[in-house]
Amino acid sequence: MxxxxxxxxxxxxxxxxxxxxxxxxxxxxxxxxxxxxxxxxxxxxxxxxxxxxxxxxxxxxxxxxxxxxxxxxxxxxxxxxxxxxxxxxxxxxxxxxxxxxxxxxxxxxxxxxxxxxxxxxxxxxxxxxxxxxxxxxxxxxxxxxxxxxxxxxxxxxxxxxxxxxxxxxxxxxxxxxxxxxxxQGLTPCENFNRIVTNVYKTATDNDCSAPIQKSWKAIRNITASDEGKGWLTKVWKLCAPLKTSNDVEDLLDWFSEILVNIAMVNYPYPTKFLAPLPAFPVRNFCYKLSGVKITDDKSLLTVIGNSLEIYTNFTKTNKCNKINQTAESLGENGWDFQACTEMIMPMCSDDNDMFENQSWDFKKYSAKCYAKWGVKQTNPELPILxxxxxxxxxxxxxxxxxxxxxxxxxxxxxxxxxxxxxxxxxxxxxxxxxxxxxxxxxxxxxxxxxxxxxxxxxxxxxxxxxxxxxxxxxxxxxxxxxxxxxxxxx
Structure with a gap:
């Protein structure tokens, strides 16, 4: 040694x-x-x-x-x-x-x-x-x-x-x-997102999970046109412009991960674990949504973008947002590989949570992993064994x-x-x-x-x-x- x-x-x-x-x-x-x-x-x-x-x-x-x-x-x-x-x-x-x-x-x-x-x-x-x-x-x-x-x-x-x-x-x-x-087979795939939703729902007197639930459709509506992609790129201060449908999917994943991360580190005092954050960051996120008049998709996404800055720019030093990164301090690349091989943890969403509806499809997930890493997992129950x-x-x-x-x-x-x-x-x-x-x-x-x-x-x-x-x-x-x-x- x-x-x-x-x-x-x-x-x-x-x-x-x-x-x-x-x-x-x-x-x-x-x-x-x-x-x-x-x-x-x-x-x-x-x-x-x-x-x-x-x-x-x-x-x-x-x-x-x-x-x-x-x-x-x-x-x-x-x-x-x-x-x-x-x-x-x-x-x-x-x-x-x-x-x-x-x-x-x-x-x-x-x-x-x-x-x-x-x-x-x-x-x-x-x-x-x-x-x-x-x-x-x-x-x-x-x-x-x-x-x-x-x-x-x-x-x-x-x-x-x-x-x-x-x-x-x-x-x-x-x-x-x-x-x-x-x-797989141990925990219902919808439980994770239901807990996240409940954290946002109960953070303040106003249920801020409701506008979040509406935002997914608003994002898809706005980004259906090149003009809309350009508008959202500017309003959400993205480092790279949204150009393709794949870019939009990456944006949706990024948004979803940030919502989860804020819930994860919803500590009762300021921290810098995943990002510099105030005490009770979910509550602060929801406060920014409260009392704001929302009349259409653009007004909704504008206020959502402002709320996101609790996570993306609390220190006011970040010039733009990279949608391929949500926690710089963590090894997201390595974990993505592990999540494609032995750490396959099924997640899904339905009408009972604030996320965009998405069923768990192991074959689709496995194909995506193979396209990225060149490895194919056929037994998602490996950790159980x-x-x-x-x-x-x-x-x-x-x-x-x-x-x-x-x-x-x-x-x-x-x-x-x-x-x-x-x-x-x-x-x-x-x-x-x-x-x-x-x-x-x-x-x-x-x-x-x-x-x-x-x-x-x-x-x-x-x-x-x-x-x-x-x-x-x-x-x-x-x-x-x-x-x-x-x-x-x-």
């Missing part, structure tokens, strides 16, 4: 600074072959500010984007690390950020992209965890230090699957907003948390599976709000969720240390101070 230290980075959010050192570890390109000896450099971030000998490793299972994006927005791990004397590690997912197995050529051919799978990523994490345990074991009492996995969204899925598939590597997992059941679908009663030591304002809760685990696989519901929570750092505007439900996480982690670690050496466990002192309350971590 080769290890290279890069830089020490300091990120400050409000009054708290998240610092970490950037490192790289050589890992196998293909963990499941004995005939391919190729390796690449896996990037990870590490912080040992709170770590005391034999303390646990808090390990974030990186998802679809540069790992710094998540390290700068997962303050919960930093908040509780001093309680547990923990080493903090954020691992970058292969094919995202700087972790490109084939460098700039990583996305050029299907043969290169074929190694972009969740199973390979999990094996990367196990490889890195083994390295960390080997290099951070200092006493004779333990053969290895315990590891707790954390993850949000796709990263939450990976955290859960890591515990399921490799229980010897992690003692437990906090899987926030992890839609492990958002697959690999990870068990809803038959996860054999799992243990996992906490699934879901905010009911988060559309991804549609595919989440919303009830306890067993005595050791728990579900935590956060009624006022958006997308993995509980993994964010403590904030004075946090709702009570997320404070309670974090307390549940701490209690669970404490139990997992107590069980681990006690089972390894009872006498050594009696000598430890940091378990006696483990309490977690809002505004007072220790």
């Amino acid at each position: 080769k290890l290279n230290v890069a830089i020490v980075f300091l990120f400050c959010q409000e009054i708290f600074c998240y610092n970490y050192t950037t490192k790289f570890l050589d890992v196998p390109l293909d963990h499941f072959s004995f005939t391919n000896n190729a390796t690449f450099k896996l990037k990870y971030l590490i912080n040992d500010s709170f770590w005391i000998d034999d303390g646990p490793v808090f390990f974030y299972t990186g998802n679809e984007g540069a790992i710094e994006t998540f390290a700068d927005n997962i303050g919960f791990m930093y908040d509780i690390a001093p309680i547990f004397n923990a080493l903090i590690v954020f691992a970058e997912h292969r094919y995202y950020g700087a972790t490109l197995p084939f460098g700039n050529a990583s996305f050029t051919t299907p043969s290169h992209l074929g190694y972009l799978t969740s199973s390979q990523a999990l094996a990367d994490y196990v490889y890195l965890i083994n390295y960390l345990q080997t290099t951070h074991q200092r006493s004779d009492y333990l053969s290895k230090v315990p590891v707790v996995a954390f993850g949000g969204s796709y990263g939450g899925m990976l955290a859960a699957w890591l515990r399921m598939k490799y229980p010897a590597s992690v003692v437990g997992s906090i899987a926030a907003s992890a839609p492990i059941w958002q697959f 690999e990870y068990g679908g809803k038959d996860i009663t054999a799992a243990s030591n996992i906490v699934f948390s879901n905010g009911l304002l988060d559309p991804w809760s549609s595919g989440g685990v919303l009830s306890n599976i067993s005595a050791t696989v728990s579900s935590v519901i956060i009624p006022e929570g958006a997308h993995h709000l509980d993994l964010r750092g403590e904030n004075k505007n946090d709702p009570k439900s997320v404070i309670e969720a974090r307390q549940f996480h701490v209690n669970s982690i404490r139990k997992w670690l107590v069980d681990f240390y006690y089972s390894r050496d009872k006498n050594y466990f009696k000598k430890t002192t940091f378990f006696n101070k483990i309490t977690y309350t809002h505004g007072n971590n220790v």
